[in-house]
Amino acid sequence: MIIYLLCFILFLVGLYGVISKRNLIKIIISIAIMEYSINLFFILIGYVEGGTAPIITKGFENAKFVDPLPQAMILTSIVIGLATTALLLAVAIRIYQKYGTFDINKIKDLKG
Amino acid sequence: MKGMTFIVKKITQIICPIIFMFGLYIIVHGHLSPGGGFAGGVIMAGAFILQILANGKILPKLRKEEEGLEFMESAAILGFLILAGLGLLISGGVVFFANFLDKGELGKLISGGFIPIENIVIGAEVCAAIATIFIAMVVYKDEEKK
Amino acid sequence: MNSLIPLFIIIPLGSAFVMVILGRFIKNFNKFITPIFMLSLVYLTFHFIINSEGSLIYLVGGHEPVGDVPIAIYLVMDGLTKLILLVISLVGFLAIFYSLSYTKQYTAERKFYVLFSLMIAGMNGVVISGDIFNIFVFLEIAALSSYALIAFGVEKHQLEASFKYQVLGGVASLVILFAIGFIYWNTGTLNIADISRQLNVNSNSLASVGVFLKFISVLLIAGFGLKAAIFPFHSWLPDAHSSAPSPISAMLSGVLIKAVGIYVIIRLFFNMFPLSYELSMTITVLGTISMIIGGLLAIGQWDIKRMLAYSSISQIGYIVLGLGIGMLVLATGGDKAVAALSITGGLFHLLNHSIFKGLLFLSAGAVEYRTGTRDMRKMGGLSEVLPITSRTSLIGSLAISGIPPFNGFFSKLIIIIAAIQAQYYVLAFLAVIVSVITIAYFMKLQKYTFYNNDGSKWKDKKIKEVPFSMSFSMILLSILCVILSLLVIPEVRSVFLQPAVDVLINATDYSTNILGI
Amino acid sequence: MKYITLFIIIFALWLLMTFNLETPNLIVGAVVALITSLVFGKGFLQDSKKFFQLQRYFWIIVYLFIFIWECIKANFDVAYRVLSPSMPIKPGIVKVKTSLKTDIGKTFLANSITMTPGTITVDIIDDEFYIHWIYVSSEDPKEYTNKILGRFEKYIKRIFE
CATH class of the missing domain: 3.30.70 (Alpha-Beta Plaits)
Structure with a gap:
C-alpha cells in the first residue's frame, strides 16, 4: 500500500511544480514528473506477485504472467507524453524567441 | 549546427551502424521478446541523432532532411492504415485490424500474422517522428542565431 | 451498416496523412480534399441518423467476447453519438469551407488542413469509442492538434495562450488517466458498458468501492470539466479561444469543448456510474455557477472574440444545467417525463450553441479579417461596409440571446420550463436572469461593432465584403439558426433528438444493449 | 567498398546476436545489414580495405x-x-x-x-x-x-x- 501512496505523492510533487514554478522549462519538467508517476501507478496495478513478463515463449506457455493490459496502456501513454512534451518544448522555444525570457511573470500579455 | 572533434566523429562512424542494427533487431523481434516498434524506432532515431550531433549539419540540409523525414512518417502511418484496412477486404468478415495472415508457429521469427509487419511500419514511423522532432528543435535554434 | 462505423475515424485520419504526402506535389490539394471529406462525413452522419435505430456495435479486430468478458475495442453508435457526430461534421464542414479564404494569410497553409483533419479524427474517435482508454487516446489526438492550431499564427499572444492551454490541458489529461487507472484497478476492465455492469453488480458487496467511486468521479469531473471549461476550470478558455484563428475558434467553442468535454461527462455519468444525488447536485451547481460567471465576465470585455469566449462559458453552463437537472430528477426517482424534457433542453441547446457560436466566431473572424482589429472601441459603423457579415452576426446574436423565431429561444425555454416542473425555481430564475445578461452584452457587441456611426472611416479605407467562401458559411449557419427551431416540432425531434434523450433516460440499458446480456 | 565492409560487419554481428542459422533468420539478417549499410555506408570509415588485411x-x-x-x-x-x-x-x-x-x-x-x-x-x-x-x-x-x-x-x- 505504501508504494501506491508514494506514487500519489510523486503525482502531487509534479502538481506542486506546475503550480508554483515560474520557469517554463520547469513547468514542463513538472508535467513530465506527473506523467511518470501515473505510468508507475499503472505498472503497479498490473503487477502480480512473482509474475514474469507477459510474453509467451516456448516452454513457458502457462507461467504466471503480470497483467499485460496496463503495460500496453502505458506504452500508449508514453507515446502521447512524448508528443505532448515535444509540442510544449517547441512552443516554449518560440515563446523565448518572442519574449526573450522563460519567466512567466514577464509573459502575461493576456489577462482578464 | 557545428560538429564536434574528430574523436567523437570517428567513434560515431563506428558505433552508429551498430546502434541502428540493434534498433532493427528490436523491431524485428518485437513479437517474440520485449520491445517492438516504438522501442526499436527510438533506438534507430538515436543513431541518426547521434550522427547529426557529432558531424553537424548546415541549415538548408537539415530542412531538406526534415521534409524527407516528414514524408517518411506520413507514409508509414498510411502504410499502417492500409494494413489495417486490408483486413476489411481480405478477412471476409468486414473487420478492421483483422489479422489475415497465417499465425505461424510459436517462437519462430516468421510468426504472429501481420504483427511483425505492423511493428516494422511503426518502427519506421517512430524513428522518423523522433528524428523530425530533434531536427525541428535544431532548426529553431539555428534560426534564432540569425 | 455496422461496418461503416470505423469510417468516421479512418476518413479524416487517412486524408490527413495523404495530405502531407500529396499536398507537397499538387498545389491546393489540401484545400480541395478537406471540404470533400467533411461533406462525406456529413452525408455518413445523416445516413446513420435516418437509417439506423438503437445502438450499433463494431468490434475492432473482430475479437468476439469470451464468455461475458469483452476483449475487443468496441465502437458504439447510438443516439447520443449520432447527435454529437452531426454537430462535429456540420460545423466542421462550414468552418473548413470558411477557412479556404481565411488561411491565405498564413505561410504554412498546408499544415492547417492537416491539423484540422487530425482534430476531426480525434473528436470523432472520442465520440464513437466505447472504451474509456481509447477515449483518452483520441482526446489527446484532438487536444494536441488543437494546441498546435491555437499557436498556428506563431504570434506572441497565440503562443502564450497555447502554452497556458497546454499546461492546463496536460494536467487535465493526466488526471483523467489517473482516474482510468483507478477504474481499471477496481473493475479490471476498460469497456464502458462492462464497467457499468461491474459497478452496478458490485456496488453493495465491496465496501471500498463507494469511496473509490466518489474519488474517481471527482477526478473525472475535474479532468473533463477542464476540457469543457466548466466554472472553476474555465480560465484557459478566453485566452485560447480568442487567440486562435477564427475558424478554429469556431471549432473549439462550437465543437471541441462539447465533444471532448460535455459528451464524455454525460456519457460517463449517465451510462457508466450509477446515478447519485450528490454528483448530480455537484454538476448542476457547477453548471449554474459557470453560467452566471461567464455572463457577468462577458459584459466587461472590449475584445470581440474574448467576449464570445466568455459567452461560451455561460452557454456551456446552460447545457450542463439542463443535463444536471435531468440527472437530479432521475437520481431522486422523480418523474421521467420531466427528466426527459430537461435533457432534451440540454442537448437541444448543445446543438444550437454549436451552430450560433460557430456563426458568431466566424463573423468576428470576418470583421477581424477586413479591419485587422478585435477591439470594439475601434470599430463602429461596419454594417455599412460589411452588410452580409453584419446581418449574419445579428442573427447569431438574436439566436444566442433567445429571441423567439430563432433556435436559442426554444432550447432556453425548454430548460427553464423543465427547471420549473422539477421545482428548482431558483435555477429557473437564474437561467432567466442570465438570459437577460446575454441580451445585454450582445446588444453591446452589435452596437459598438456594426452601428454607432455612419462608417465613413471604413469607406475611406475601401473595405469590401469578405470573399465568397467566408460569406457562404456564415449565411448557411444563419439559415440553420432558423431551421433548427423546427426541432421543437415533435416529429422532427423524434428523428434527431429523441434517440439521444432515450439513451440518457434509460441509463442502465446502455450496458445491456452493448454487452447483449 | 565501404558499403560491402559495413554489410559484412553488420551481418556477422547479427548472427552473433541471434545465434541461429535458420533460413528466415539469415534472410532477415541480410536485409537488415543491407539497410544499415545503405543508410550509414556513406559516412563509414574511409580506408575500410584495411579490414581485410589479416x-x-x-x-x-x-x-x-x-x-x-x-x-x-x-x-x-x-x-x-x-x-x-x-x-x-x-x-x-x-x-x-x-x-x-x-x-x-x-x-x-x-x-x-x-x-x-x-x-x-x-x-x-x-x-x-x-x-x-x-x-x-x-x-x-x-x-x-x-x-x-x-x-x-x-x-x-x-x-x-
Whole structure:
C-alpha cells in the first residue's frame, strides 16, 4: 500500500511544480514528473506477485504472467507524453524567441 | 549546427551502424521478446541523432532532411492504415485490424500474422517522428542565431 | 451498416496523412480534399441518423467476447453519438469551407488542413469509442492538434495562450488517466458498458468501492470539466479561444469543448456510474455557477472574440444545467417525463450553441479579417461596409440571446420550463436572469461593432465584403439558426433528438444493449 | 567498398546476436545489414580495405595483451598514490607529439591513454595531445613522450596504418 501512496505523492510533487514554478522549462519538467508517476501507478496495478513478463515463449506457455493490459496502456501513454512534451518544448522555444525570457511573470500579455 | 572533434566523429562512424542494427533487431523481434516498434524506432532515431550531433549539419540540409523525414512518417502511418484496412477486404468478415495472415508457429521469427509487419511500419514511423522532432528543435535554434 | 462505423475515424485520419504526402506535389490539394471529406462525413452522419435505430456495435479486430468478458475495442453508435457526430461534421464542414479564404494569410497553409483533419479524427474517435482508454487516446489526438492550431499564427499572444492551454490541458489529461487507472484497478476492465455492469453488480458487496467511486468521479469531473471549461476550470478558455484563428475558434467553442468535454461527462455519468444525488447536485451547481460567471465576465470585455469566449462559458453552463437537472430528477426517482424534457433542453441547446457560436466566431473572424482589429472601441459603423457579415452576426446574436423565431429561444425555454416542473425555481430564475445578461452584452457587441456611426472611416479605407467562401458559411449557419427551431416540432425531434434523450433516460440499458446480456 | 565492409560487419554481428542459422533468420539478417549499410555506408570509415588485411588482427591481439598489462601496472601505481598517507601526486598537463597520421589511429591512441588509470587525454590539436597526468615524473619532452605514448604507439601504427 505504501508504494501506491508514494506514487500519489510523486503525482502531487509534479502538481506542486506546475503550480508554483515560474520557469517554463520547469513547468514542463513538472508535467513530465506527473506523467511518470501515473505510468508507475499503472505498472503497479498490473503487477502480480512473482509474475514474469507477459510474453509467451516456448516452454513457458502457462507461467504466471503480470497483467499485460496496463503495460500496453502505458506504452500508449508514453507515446502521447512524448508528443505532448515535444509540442510544449517547441512552443516554449518560440515563446523565448518572442519574449526573450522563460519567466512567466514577464509573459502575461493576456489577462482578464 | 557545428560538429564536434574528430574523436567523437570517428567513434560515431563506428558505433552508429551498430546502434541502428540493434534498433532493427528490436523491431524485428518485437513479437517474440520485449520491445517492438516504438522501442526499436527510438533506438534507430538515436543513431541518426547521434550522427547529426557529432558531424553537424548546415541549415538548408537539415530542412531538406526534415521534409524527407516528414514524408517518411506520413507514409508509414498510411502504410499502417492500409494494413489495417486490408483486413476489411481480405478477412471476409468486414473487420478492421483483422489479422489475415497465417499465425505461424510459436517462437519462430516468421510468426504472429501481420504483427511483425505492423511493428516494422511503426518502427519506421517512430524513428522518423523522433528524428523530425530533434531536427525541428535544431532548426529553431539555428534560426534564432540569425 | 455496422461496418461503416470505423469510417468516421479512418476518413479524416487517412486524408490527413495523404495530405502531407500529396499536398507537397499538387498545389491546393489540401484545400480541395478537406471540404470533400467533411461533406462525406456529413452525408455518413445523416445516413446513420435516418437509417439506423438503437445502438450499433463494431468490434475492432473482430475479437468476439469470451464468455461475458469483452476483449475487443468496441465502437458504439447510438443516439447520443449520432447527435454529437452531426454537430462535429456540420460545423466542421462550414468552418473548413470558411477557412479556404481565411488561411491565405498564413505561410504554412498546408499544415492547417492537416491539423484540422487530425482534430476531426480525434473528436470523432472520442465520440464513437466505447472504451474509456481509447477515449483518452483520441482526446489527446484532438487536444494536441488543437494546441498546435491555437499557436498556428506563431504570434506572441497565440503562443502564450497555447502554452497556458497546454499546461492546463496536460494536467487535465493526466488526471483523467489517473482516474482510468483507478477504474481499471477496481473493475479490471476498460469497456464502458462492462464497467457499468461491474459497478452496478458490485456496488453493495465491496465496501471500498463507494469511496473509490466518489474519488474517481471527482477526478473525472475535474479532468473533463477542464476540457469543457466548466466554472472553476474555465480560465484557459478566453485566452485560447480568442487567440486562435477564427475558424478554429469556431471549432473549439462550437465543437471541441462539447465533444471532448460535455459528451464524455454525460456519457460517463449517465451510462457508466450509477446515478447519485450528490454528483448530480455537484454538476448542476457547477453548471449554474459557470453560467452566471461567464455572463457577468462577458459584459466587461472590449475584445470581440474574448467576449464570445466568455459567452461560451455561460452557454456551456446552460447545457450542463439542463443535463444536471435531468440527472437530479432521475437520481431522486422523480418523474421521467420531466427528466426527459430537461435533457432534451440540454442537448437541444448543445446543438444550437454549436451552430450560433460557430456563426458568431466566424463573423468576428470576418470583421477581424477586413479591419485587422478585435477591439470594439475601434470599430463602429461596419454594417455599412460589411452588410452580409453584419446581418449574419445579428442573427447569431438574436439566436444566442433567445429571441423567439430563432433556435436559442426554444432550447432556453425548454430548460427553464423543465427547471420549473422539477421545482428548482431558483435555477429557473437564474437561467432567466442570465438570459437577460446575454441580451445585454450582445446588444453591446452589435452596437459598438456594426452601428454607432455612419462608417465613413471604413469607406475611406475601401473595405469590401469578405470573399465568397467566408460569406457562404456564415449565411448557411444563419439559415440553420432558423431551421433548427423546427426541432421543437415533435416529429422532427423524434428523428434527431429523441434517440439521444432515450439513451440518457434509460441509463442502465446502455450496458445491456452493448454487452447483449 | 565501404558499403560491402559495413554489410559484412553488420551481418556477422547479427548472427552473433541471434545465434541461429535458420533460413528466415539469415534472410532477415541480410536485409537488415543491407539497410544499415545503405543508410550509414556513406559516412563509414574511409580506408575500410584495411579490414581485410589479416596481419592487422594479429597485432590487435598482441596489442590487447600489452594494453591489459599496462592497465594493471597503472592501476597499482594509482592505488599506491591514493592509499599512501603522504599522497605523492604531482598533477599537471603535458603536451605530447605523436607520429600517427590517421584520425582513427589518433582516436584509438587517445582512448587507450584515457583508459589507463592516471592519464586522461584532454584535447587533441593536429598531432599534439594534451594529457592530464597524475604524477608528472619528468619535465623532458622526449622522456615523457616515451613514457606515455611509447608503450602503445608502435602497435597502433601497425594496426591502423
